Amino acid sequence: MTTTTSPEAAARLVGDGADCCEPQPGTAPLEAEPAAELAAKFKALGDANRLLLLAMIASGESAEACVCDLTGPLGLGQPTVSHHLKILVDAGFLTREKRGTWSYYSVVPGALSELCAELCKESALGGLMDAPSCD
Amino acid sequence: MTTTTSPEAAARLVGDGADCCEPQPGTAPLEAEPAAELAAKFKALGDANRLLLLAMIASGESAEACVCDLTGPLGLGQPTVSHHLKILVDAGFLTREKRGTWSYYSVVPGALSELCAELCKESALGGLMDAPSCD
């Protein structure tokens, strides 16, 4: 703002009157739109019951399960499980196939790994991924 | 849930009176506790502004930034940015170092990749990660 120059700004400007809070346009390498999409996916994973649902579905032999198989172990009501499953479907982690009276939910194969990959590619977040993760 | 056997249950039991919704203990490979921890981290990433904050901090030369550098580009108030940064710190994605008047936030190097790795290791979710993700 006026006098107390931040160390960083001082290092760049050496001057005095410049404050440390300039907009610095173009600095953020991650745009708002992809950030929102990424956040939506993370938000879908940001619930313990949904993670458990994913794990339970994936752990099955056929990697699919109907709602009635998932309601009991979680201790949640059927509408709630249906709701969570819908969120996971909307986020692209599950697919729903209706066979007869039952709805079979199965895992979208590369969804999670793709999310991981996006984390690495998208913007400077790649700098955070120095350790080998999924191999 | 008394008579109409679900296909899967029918395939396993062949009987008749068994319903499809038995608790099936020990079926879920992902326990509730680690699921909650994972969910907490995902929840921290489930906000576009927080992802942008992470990206902005990581993109800097020194991979650190003070609050005043982050407030402007996001169009958020200072308390809000502080709040988001605290969430990211609590989740283990950022660290805070106070130098003089300024608080410098920097990225925890392996945090994101470790999260990716946990996704692969933890339980049957590994089955979802068939594509090479972070290399």
Place this chain on the structure above:
DNA sequence: TCAATATATCGACGAATGTCAATCTAGCAG
């Protein structure tokens, strides 16, 4: 056709979340 069942949808309610204005706490400069 009619009853039963699996699932989805709706409405409601309490809890959590994102945001801001106002205030509080510390360092720094004079």
Place this chain on the structure above:
DNA sequence: CTGCTAGATTGACATTCGTCGATATATTGA
């Protein structure tokens, strides 16, 4: 010591979220 500034904390508010009960839809079986 007295302002001034960077940042954290508090309180309030609207919105979203997770959950449930009740209901609607569709499919199977008699």
